[in-house]
Amino acid sequence: MGLSSPGIGSGIDVNTIVSKLMAVESAPLADYDKKSASYLSQVSAYGNMSSTLGAFQSAVSSLTSSNTFQTMLTAPGDTSILTATATSAAVANSYKINVSQIASAQTLASGGYKTTTAAIGTGAKTTINFALGTVSGGTFGLTGTQLGASLSTGGLTPGALTVNGTAIATDGTTRSARLLADAINAKSTTTGVSAKAAATVTSATLFGSGGASTFGAIDTTAGGTYSLTVGGVEIARQEAGVAGGSGVSAASIDAALTGNTSVARALADANITVTGSAADGTLQFTNADGSNIAVAEAVSGDVSGGLGNTAGTTNIGSSTTAVSSISLISADGSPISVGGTNPAGAGLSAGVGGAYLGASFTADPDRTSGNIVIDSSNNTLAGIVAAINKGNFGVTASIVSDGSTGTGATPNRLVLTSSATGVSSTMKITLAGSGGEAPDPDLVSLLGYDPAGDQNLAQKTAAANTKATVNGIDVTSTTAGISGAISGVTISTLKPGTTTLNVSKDSSSLTTSVTSFVKAYNDLNTALSQLGAYDADTKTGGPLLGDSTLRNLQASIRRNLSSSLTGLQGTNLTNLSQIGVSFQKDGSLTLDTTKLQKAVDANYGDIAGLFAAVGRGTDPDIKFVSSTAKTGAGDYAIDITRLASQGVLQGTTKLPAETTIDADTTWTVTLNDTVPTNVNNTATISLPAGTYNPSQLATLLQSTINGVSAFSSAGSTVTATVGDDGTLKLLSTKYGSKSNIHITNATGTQVSAVFGSGGSVDGVDVAGTIGGYSATGDGQTLTGAPGGPVDGLKLTVAGDAIGSRGTFGFSQGYAYQLNNLASTYLGSSGIIASRTTGLNKSVADIAKQKDAFSARLTDIEKHYRDQYTALDTSIASMNTTASFLTQQFAAMAKG
Known part of the structure; x- marks a missing residue:
């Protein structure tokens, strides 16, 4: 390829000429760059607008909830006793609160087992039902036997009895159940245990039995005297020289004890009551407070007849003392530990124990009930624990080892704990066999537990409610939290004790919220103003000077803030100026805190409506x-x-006094099913065999259905009630077209035996x-x-x-409106994004136009170079010809 040096032959500076020509031709490129830079500057400005508006939205979004402006403060006097929170529904006031008991869950424990994997029982199929409910009546504690025979004369030596590790103050004067109970009760604050003495009753055979009198008529004709005292009260006396039948006899004793006699009055004063009669041998004396009753015959000289003696049989005198027993009562249902050097003297056995005494159990229909089946595949401690925990019906099982080792050690204990606290979380565990067979006795020995009957598991912790007083009013709760006692206030109890709780308006927080609103607006207003500002001194404008998007945003914000609110029923606050927020000349907002405080004092509950959606x-x-x-x-x-209505299954047959549920009864329940159907909305329930009254049957069905984990996970529950007409009704707790309940037979007792021909009716929407x-x-x-x-x-x-x-x-409210306004500008589909997209498209179009123009400049430059190269060549040729001619002419001149 040849070398090219334009202008050498002609002397013309082609490169310079072309360069200058191209400088003129490419002048429009600067316009493209200027226009593109302008658009990019606007894109950047919109980015700043978006960032600023986003920060503003973040600031006001928290102000769109009425709760932000209606918070109440709670201040417990002693935070170790309780904490508290309050909603806007709370009323400012001061309360005195005494917490006497914290809610607890029931814990039961079994006896020890050597291993967790050894088979328990024969493996025969046994269904175990767990019900949760409330124990009423009776007590929890220990019942002692009759006090030791020597106690009535020698008392109970010091150190003979300890209760829960505390020594009971006893000595030689502690000679009756009443005095022993008094000694135990003196320590009840320390032990948590009180004592009650049983009534003292004299022997049923003291005066005879079976209708045969053994009280012979007293005969003192031989010169003797006779006196009969009961509890220190003389009820009969006979002087010397009285023949049998003419003085003291069974008939005379009955006469002395009947009616308003001096003897009857004296016995009443001694707290002694009388039953039966001496004439038929049934006379007994009772002291209700547990004091001893001494029955004594004082004889002098030759006397015949009397207690245990027929007429004519010599009486040498007698003395017997009736003593009673005590029972120990745990204040919180905890086991009682009995010890000391001679607990048997107090009628008690050393060790730890306790059970419900004289109590009844009522299942809670709002608590779940469930069954597990134990057979040869899982009849071990580990298998039972797994089955219970899988059931998920309000009881948690675990195995606890006491650490004992060696030959014969049985360290493993089954521990059951109700999943929730409160008195309605007490367990009742019943077992039933299959096919009419009895349940496995070994499983009954392990798990059988009825607060009103046999209690084969030991209660370690009683189910208990939280108990407290609020300004002297008794309140209870099934959990450690107390709600509803004080409107809008939820209390979380931590330990027993007395403290105060002050509830007050959180005016400081409200002022902070209003201040943050004003600041957020002012920050936004400043930023937007700078984007569209014009500097007269420098004669330069902001990147969005005159921009319609910016102007529309500013106008919309100011229009919202300047208008009065509508739709606020029951309030006098309709604009910001009423709480001290107003515009200044520069367009910013200012806050008059004094005016705001007056509004807080007068209309605290209405200020939220100025900011939030209400x-x-x-x-x-x-x-x-x-x-x-x-x-x-x-x-x-x-x-x-x-x-709106609820799905219902209404019975048509009046329930009898007792309904028998057969063994192995299962029903298929569909609850709150959808379209298309969902398999999780259908489950098979097992009903424990037994005989139930209508109330018990309703409780059984409600708790069993609600115990299905798939139902409870979906928030589906039912209520069961017995109407005034005696029919049973099952009602879904949901409302609307998604509320329904259907039950069909599976095995055992038929559904019709309970509901008759009753059918299901689905719910409807409002x-x-x-x-x-x-x-x-x-x-x-x-x-x-x-x-x-x-x-x-x-x-x-x-x-x-x-x-x-x-x-x-x-x-x-204003914050709510501005938050929504900001949303229309922000986001991928917002006004700013749309405007930015348009600008970026314009920049891209300019780039394309610039590239196209640059391509044309290349062609123009080539054209110029081609033209001037041709000219250069022509001139060079002409210069060569001129040089040749000059040489020729010169030569010719010389010739």
Whole structure:
């Protein structure tokens, strides 16, 4: 390829000429760059706008909830006793609270087993039912036997008895059940155990038995005297020289004890009551407080007849003392430890124990009930634990080892704990065999537990409620938390004790929220103003000077803040100036804290409506749930054409006094099923065999169905009630078209035996209009349909009235409106993103135009170079010819 040096032959500077020509031709490139830079500057400015507006939205989004402006403060005097939280429903006040007991769950433990894998019983199929409920009546403790014979004369030596590790103060004067009970009760604060003495009753054979009198008529004709005393009260006396039958006899004793006699009055004063009669040998004396009753015959000289002696039989005198027994009562249902050097003298056995005495058990229909089946595949401690825990019906099982070792050691104990606290969490465990067979006796020995009957498991911790007083009013709770005792306040108890609780308005937090709103607006206003500002001194403008998007945003914000709110029923606050927020000349907001505090003092509960979305109805059974950005503020008439209902299975047959459920009875239950059907909404339940009264049957069905884990996980439960007509009704607790319950037979007792020919009726959704606009029902929830001002307004409709239900006012507070406004500008589909997309497209178009123009410049430059290269060549040729001619002419001249 040849070398090219334009201009050498002609002397013309082609490169310079072309370069200058191209400089002129490429001048428009700068315009492209300038225009692109302008667009990119706007893109950057919109990025700043988006960032600033996003920060503003973050600041005001937390102010769109009414709870932000209605918080209440709680201040316990002693935070080691309780803590508390309060909602906007709380009332400022001071309360005195005494916590006497913290809720606990029941814990039961078995005896020891050598291993966790050894078979228990024969492996015969046994169904074990767990029910949770409440124990009423009776006590929890130990019942002693009659006090030691020597106690009535020698008392109980010091150190003879300890209760829960505390020595009971006894000595030679402790000679009766009453005195022993008094000694135990003196230490009840330390031991947590009280004592009750049983009534002292004299022997049933003291005066005879079987109708044969053994009290012979007293004969003192030989010169003797006779006296009979009971509890220190002389009830009969005979002087010397009285023949038998003429003085003291069974008949005379009965006469002395009957009616308002001096003897009867004296015995009453001594707290002694009389039953039976001496004449038929049934006379007995009772002291209800457990004091000893001494019955003595004092004889002098030659006397015949009397106690145990027929007429004519010599009486040498007698003395007998009736003593009683005591029972120990645990204050909190915990086991009682008995020890000391001579607990037997107190009628007690050394060791740890306790059981419910004289109690009854009532199953709680709101608690789940469940069955497990134990057979040869799982009849070990480990297998039983796994089966119970898999059942997930409110009882947790574990194995605890006491660490004992060596030959004959049985360290492993089955421990059962109710999953929830409260008195309604007490367990009742019943066992039933299969096919009419009895349950495995070894399993009964291990697990059988009935607070009203046999208790083969030992209670280690009783199910208990939290007990407290609030300003002297008794309150209870099944958990450590107490709610409802003080409106809007939830108390979490930590330990027993007395303290105060002060509830007050959180005006500081409200002021902070209002201040943060003002600051958020001012920060946004400053940033937006700078983006569209013009500097007259430098004659330069902000990157969005005159931009319509910026102007529209600023105008919308100011328009929202300057307008009064509508839809705020029952309040006088409709604009920000009423709480001290106002515009300044530069467009910023200022806050008058003094004016705000006055509004807090006068209208604390209404300030939230200025910022958040709130709804209030004239009908208290219609509640605001939520709204959307499309929901318009206003007052809307509520008209209900149909109330939501629940799915029901209604029996038609009056239940008999007792209904028998056969062994191996199973029913298939479908609860709150959907379309298409969901297999998790159907389950098979097992009903424990037994005989149930109507109330017990309702409780059984409710707890058993609610004990199905698939149902409870889905929030599906039922209630079972017996109506005034004696029929049984099962009701789904859900409302609407998704509420239904159906039961079919599987095995054992037929469903018709309980419900007769009763059928199931599915629930329906609420129906009606909001403000005359259509609405969609879902259960008890009514939601405004799209397209109207009530779009997205969601209300719950309770109560039992159809037709007009008053009006419902909905208001969009300033923070709520601005948060929604910001949302229209932000995000991938927002106005800013759309504007930025357009600008970036313009930049891309300019780049394409610039590339196309640059391509044209290459062609132009080539054209110029081609032209000037041709000219250069022509001139060079002409210069060569001129040089040749010059040489020729010169030569010719010389010639």
